[in-house]
Amino acid sequence: MNITKxxxxxxNRGGQHLGRAGRHEHIVLDADAAKRTVRFVPSLRKAPGPxxxxxxxxxCVRVAYVHGIQRMKFSQSQADVYVPGGFAAxxxxxxxxxxxxAAHQDDVEIMAYQGIAECFxxxxxxxxxxxxxxGAGSPRTGPYAMISDExxxxxxxxxxxxxxxxxxxSIQIQLAHPSAAVKSPVNADVREDLVRIxxxxxxxxxxxxxxxxxxxxxxAVFLRCLEAIRSLPREQRPRQVLGCEVWRDLDWLPDCEKVxxxxxxxxxxxxxxxxxxxxxxxGGKRYDVATLGRRAAHASYxxxxxxxxxxxLAFAMDLTVLTKIETLDVRTYVRDLIREFRDDVTERLDxxx
Ligand SMILES: [Zn+2]
Numbered sequence: 001m002n003i004t005k006x007x008x009x010x011x012n013r014g015g016q017h018l019g020r021a022g023r024h025e026h027i028v029l030d031a032d033a034a035k036r037t038v039r040f041v042p043s044l045r046k047a048p049g050p051x052x053x054x055x056x057x058x059x060c061v062r063v064a065y066v067h068g069i070q071r072m073k074f075s076q077s078q079a080d081v082y083v084p085g086g087f088a089a090x091x092x093x094x095x096x097x098x099x100x101x102a103a104h105q106d107d108v109e110i111m112a113y114q115g116i117a118e119c120f121x122x123x124x125x126x127x128x129x130x131x132x133x134x135g136a137g138s139p140r141t142g143p144y145a146m147i148s149d150e151x152x153x154x155x156x157x158x159x160x161x162x163x164x165x166x167x168x169x170s171i172q173i174q175l176a177h178p179s180a181a182v183k184s185p186v187n188a189d190v191r192e193d194l195v196r197i198x199x200x201x202x203x204x205x206x207x208x209x210x211x212x213x214x215x216x217x218x219x220a221v222f223l224r225c226l227e228a229i230r231s232l233p234r235e236q237r238p239r240q241v242l243g244c245e246v247w248r249d250l251d252w253l254p255d256c257e258k259v260x261x262x263x264x265x266x267x268x269x270x271x272x273x274x275x276x277x278x279x280x281x282x283g284g285k286r287y288d289v290a291t292l293g294r295r296a297a298h299a300s301y302x303x304x305x306x307x308x309x310x311x312x313l314a315f316a317m318d319l320t321v322l323t324k325i326e327t328l329d330v331r332t333y334v335r336d337l338i339r340e341f342r343d344d345v346t347e348r349l350d351x352x353x
Contacts, residue, residue, distance in 0.1 A: 074196070075189035078134060078176035080157055084165040090200070092171040096128040099203035099238070101194065102246075103182070103221040105135050105160040105174070106277040109167070110291050111244035112207035113270055114261040114314060116167045120269065126170035130197060131160055132190060132221045134176040142282045155279045163276045167269070173197060183220040190221075194228035203238045210243030210250060210317045211334050218247060226330065229323045237324075243317035249294055250315035251301070254340045259316040260302065263295050267312070270295075 073079075083092045098115035100108045108129040109116070119127035135156035136149050144152065157174055164172035181187045208225045209218035222243065229237050242259055243250075250258065263270065274288035275281070281288055295312035302313060317337070322328055 074173075074175055074193045076134070076176040076193075078153075079193075080161075080172075080174040080176065082161045082164055082172045082174075084161075084169055084172070087170070089171060092126075093128065093173075093197070093201050095126045096170050096201040096203050097125045098127045098205045098207070099130070099201060100127070100207040101130040101132065101197075101221065101225050102207075103131070103133050103209060103215070103217045104138075105131050105156040106163075106274070106280055106287060107131070107209070107218070107246055108160075108207075109163055109273040109276070110246050110287065111209070111314070113263045113273070115205060115207055116169070116273065117263065117265040117269065119170075120168055120266065127167065128171045128201070128203075129160075129164060129169055129173070130194075131172075131174045132177055132194075132224070133179050133182055133217055134174075136178065138280065141284045144279050144282055152279065156277075159277050159279060163273050166276060167273055179217050182217055182224065185223070190224045191227050191231075194225055195231055198228055198232060198238070199236060202236070204240065206238035206241045207244050207316075208241060208319065209246065210319070211330050212243075212250070212317070212337075213245075213247050215247040223330070226319075226322060230326050234324075239320075241319045241323050243319045245294070245315060249298070250317060251298065252341050253315060253317060253337060254344055255302075257317070257337060257340065259318050260298075261314045261316055262310045262312070263314045264299070264310045264312040270312070 081089050083089050085092070098112070098119050100112035100115060102108045102111060108131065112127075112129070115127050119125040135153050138152060138156070144155070147155070153176075157176075160172060160174055163169075175190070175193050177190050177193075182190050206225075206229075209215075209222040211219060211222055213219050213222070229241070242261075271288065271292060274291055277287065292312070295314055298313035298315060299308050299310045303309075319333075322330060322333060
């Protein structure tokens with residue numbers, strides 16, 4: 001029984017309740033008593049009889065927080081919300097523990113496989129994906145050479161849904177913004193859509209593009225994410241924010257600054273998820289081979305004097321500090337990392353010359 005259904009069945013009774021999300025308390029209080037404390041919030045449903053008040057940690061309350069999202073309109077009419085398990089969209093978003101916000105269809109599977117694998121077939125962890133752009137203008141050859149840009153966008157949307165199904169994501173949202181809108185700092189639509197999503201879940205880990213990526217749309221999506229996160233109350237911000245690899249890897253990061261993500265779990269799933277995006281692969285880009293190859297290369301080339309601890313690694317940049325200190329400029333942050341890289345290279349040359 002899912003959380004929403006359980007809430008319906010509770011009626012106006014208080015007391016303990018045991019469900020898939022574990023045992024939790026429903027408390028019948030009069031409204032005045034409940035309002036005197038910040039620890040309880042009202043039930044989202046108006047049942048006859050005394051009001052039920054939920055502790056803030058109650059899974060039902062998380063549904064209440066995000067109840068609006070089922071009616072929520074994202075700014076683009078083409079936006080697509082897909083819940084592979086048929087769960088209510090609001091609850092599917094609320095239970096998300098690992099969230100990836102990426103620019104294009106297939107980026108999620110390239111950059112956030114660690115989160116997908118960590119949540120796969122788990123009841124206590126849920127991965128969700130957000131794709132911000134509409135996927136227009138991708139290069140194409142072979143069977144996709146003659147189809148229109150609109151048809152290509154539909155193909156890419158379907159491929160992303162297929163990946164979400166295969167990876168057992170909690171929810172897959174495709175916001176369908178034109179790339180130009182994503183790249184415009186004065187266009188508020190992307191930021192507002194992201195605020196809606198981030199307000200409706202409490203991910204432990206958020207995977208985003210890293211600010212040293214060489215694709216403009218990727219960097220723009222990262223900047224819109226950062227703006228959205230910084231606009232949220234501190235307690236609503238993701239606990240950890242990781243900048244991931246797609247266009248340009250992070251091998252250059254000094255080892256002490258690298259977050260090494262073990263992505264060796266379920267290699268068949270990793271391969272299948274990348275293989276879903278046939279329109280991109282047939283379009284002349286072997287992202288599937290390249291991504292698995294990069295992960296294997298990272299694993300072997302990470303530590304020169306140690307045997308491989310993993311068969312596949314992905315590197316990430318820990319960006320959490322940027323979400324905690326609003327005055328920290330992202331350019332300064334990245335420049336300092338590049339300076340560390342420069343110092344590492346020149347120090348070795350100086351020492352050995
Ligand atoms: Zn991309």
